[in-house]
Amino acid sequence: MLRSIQSSLRRSKNLLPRRGYSSDSAPERKVAVLGAAGGIGQPLALLMKLNPLVSNLALYDIAGTPGVAADVSHVNTRSEVAGYMGEDQLVKALEGCDVVIIPAGVPRKPGMTRDDLFNINAGIVKSLCTAIAKYCPHALVNMISNPVNSTVPIAAEVFKKAGTYDEKKLFGVTMLDVVRAKTFYAGKANVPVEGVNVPVVGGHAGITILPLFSQATPKANNLSDEDITALTKRTQDGGTEVVEAKAGKGSATLSMAYAGAMFADACLKGLNGVPDVVECSFVQSSITELPFFASKVRLGKNGVEEVLGLGPLSDYEKQGLESLKPELKSSIEKGIKFANQS
Ligand SMILES: NC(=O)c1ccc[n+]([C@@H]2O[C@H](COP(=O)([O-])OP(=O)(O)OC[C@H]3O[C@@H](n4cnc5c(N)ncnc54)[C@H](O)[C@@H]3O)[C@@H](O)[C@H]2O)c1
Ligand SMILES: O=C(O)C[C@H](O)C(=O)O
Numbered sequence: 431m432l433r434s435i436q437s438s439l440r441r442s443k444n445l446l447p448r449r450g451y452s453s454d455s456a457p458e459r460k461v462a463v464l465g466a467a468g469g470i471g472q473p474l475a476l477l478m479k480l481n482p483l484v485s486n487l488a489l490y491d492i493a494g495t496p497g498v499a500a501d502v503s504h505v506n507t508r509s510e511v512a513g514y515m516g517e518d519q520l521v522k523a524l525e526g527c528d529v530v531i532i533p534a535g536v537p538r539k540p541g542m543t544r545d546d547l548f549n550i551n552a553g554i555v556k557s558l559c560t561a562i563a564k565y566c567p568h569a570l571v572n573m574i575s576n577p578v579n580s581t582v583p584i585a586a587e588v589f590k591k592a593g594t595y596d597e598k599k600l601f602g603v604t605m606l607d608v609v610r611a612k613t614f615y616a617g618k619a620n621v622p623v624e625g626v627n628v629p630v631v632g633g634h635a636g637i638t639i640l641p642l643f644s645q646a647t648p649k650a651n652n653l654s655d656e657d658i659t660a661l662t663k664r665t666q667d668g669g670t671e672v673v674e675a676k677a678g679k680g681s682a683t684l685s686m687a688y689a690g691a692m693f694a695d696a697c698l699k700g701l702n703g704v705p706d707v708v709e710c711s712f713v714q715s716s717i718t719e720l721p722f723f724a725s726k727v728r729l730g731k732n733g734v735e736e737v738l739g740l741g742p743l744s745d746y747e748k749q750g751l752e753s754l755k756p757e758l759k760s761s762i763e764k765g766i767k768f769a770n771q772s
Contacts, residue, residue, distance in 0.1 A: 459698055460486040462527045462566075464558050465534030466513075467494030469683035470574060470690065474533060475502050475511075477691035482508045483698040490514040490523035491534070520558075524565035529697050531603075531690060532558060535575035537681040538673050544577040544635045545761065551575050552584055552768050559585045563592035570599045570697050570733050574690055578602040578634040579758055580765030582712055582722055587769030598733035601697070602712025604634045604724045605689035606682060610668040611641040614661050619650030630665065630710050631725045631740060631751075633761065638754045641665045644744040658746065700729030713737060720755060722762050 461478055465471045466489035475489050479502050487509045489499045499513025514523035524530065535551035538544065555575050562571060567589075575581050582602040589595035607630040616623035627647045632640040643658050653661075664671070672682040696709045707729040715723035715737050726738040743751065 456483050456485075457702060458485040459483055459528045459701065460488065460526050461529045461531065461694065461698075462488040462490060462523050462569075464490045464523070464530060464532045465575070467491035467498050468533060469537065469680050470533035470686045472498055473684055473687035474531065474690050475499075476505070477687055478531075478694065479503075479505050479507055479509055479511060481691065481695055481698070483695065483702065484509040486526070487511045488514060488523040488527065490520060492516060520561050521565050524561060524569075527566040527569040528701060529570045529572060529694055530562055530566065531572040531574065531694055533574040533686070533690065534558060537683075538576070538669070539678050539680075540674050542673075544669070545580070545764075547576050548580055548764065548768075551577070551581060552765070555581045555584050556588055556769060559588040560592070563589050563594045567592070567594035568596075568599070570601065570701070572601050572603050572690065572694055572697065574603045574686065576634070577761060578604065578712055579638060579722075579761035580768070583762045583765030584769045586714065586722075587766055591769075596733070597714035598735075600713065601693070601733075602634060602722070602724065603690055603693050604630060604639075604710055604712050605693040606686050607634060607639050607641070607665060607668070607724075608710050609685060609689045609692070611643070611646075611661075611665045614664050614668075615643060615646050615650070618657055618661055619646075619648075619653060621648055621650060629726055629741070631723065632754045633712060633722075633724055633758045635761065636666055636757070637750070638758045638761070639666045640747065640750045640754055642741070642743065642747055644747060645741055655746070658744075662746075662750070696729055697733070700733070700735070701731055703731055708738065718751075718755070720758055720762065723758075 461484050463471055463475050466475050489495045495513035495515045499511050503511035535554045573582050611628040611630050612626040615628050616626045630641045632638045696707050700707045708726050711727050712724040717739055727734050728736040
């Protein structure tokens with residue numbers, strides 16, 4: 431069973447290392463999940479337990495982690511698992527971490543925007559990042575908590591104040607947008623999804639999510655302008671589609687855990703010196719006039735090695751890029767203001 435999960439994960443996109451790159455040769459890597467008892471946290475903990483690049487898995491939450499950790503720890507894979515509960519134990523969870531993944535915070539209900547989560551999640555992210563700055567200032571931080579367009583700038587400001595900010599090490603996780611764009615494109619273009627690539631740029635909310643279907647591979651000649659518009663809208667509204675289908679029971683958790691595990695795996699591969707690891711992420715950026723922007727980034731031993739440019743855009747995408755800038759700018763500014771006033 432485990433073998434079949436591992437081989438299908440491997441097939442799906444190298445979530446696990448290739449043959450010849452066994453856990454024996456992989457360096458020790460500690461990964462913490464903050465919010466590990468939640469809807470995303472639990473399946474993400476399981477997927478990180480399946481990743482042989484991880485040697486120590488720290489599962490932290492304000493409640494419920496002893497059970498999750500005991501459960502996940504029985505899976506017969508490389509990593510040692512430990513559960514940590516409550517603020518007193520946060521230091522132990524964070525010490526020595528190479529990668530910290532943050533899905534802590536409240537999810538949306540139908541009718542809410544991601545920005546409606548700001549009032550609760552901004553404070554949670556701020557306090558967790560204050561602890562990261564103290565106890566594992568060199569870790570790569572994978573921010574999942576919404577609104578990502580604001581929580582990443584909050585984290586950056588907290589790290590700046592603590593004197594630990596390294597723009598190469600802070601990532602807003604936008605991988606779920608890429609996962610969705612690939613799935614929806616493959617369905618519409620009628621091509622096998624395994625080989626599909628679609629960059630998604632901008633941010634992670636509504637129109638700030640800009641999939642670049644003009645750069646999708648393999649090229650599909652059977653898609654009309656209307657198809658591209660519909661695919662773009664479906665990708666932008668993917669989160670809302672799940673929120674509505676769950677009807678008050680939260681937002682995407684399983685697909686997010688998959689996307690989060692894929693992105694963390696890419697970060698670990700980069701840290702371990704695997705060449706040419708490129709994924710989309712919301713990072714400090716100068717490819718537009720906005721200080722943070724999602725685009726393809728090359729990952730390496732220090733985190734972001736290179737922020738890649740946007741490449742050629744269609745007229746439709748150029749228009750989308752201009753339309754998203756005011757909203758993204760104001761979400762970034764809201765995060766910066768919050769971090770500096772409270
Ligand atoms: N980036 C993305 O693409 C993406 C996708 C899906 C969801 N999300 C976001 O991820 C977040 C979590 O979603 P979920 O469905 O797992 O929610 P959830 O409510 O199921 O789980 C959140 C967990 O965070 C924990 N938590 C709260 N405060 C904490 C703190 N101070 N320290 C540690 N843990 C704390 C809670 O106890 C809970 O277990 C939400 O903000 C959601 O909007 C982002
Ligand atoms: O839509 C949400 O609120 C959760 C997440 O950002 C998503 O895209 O699924």
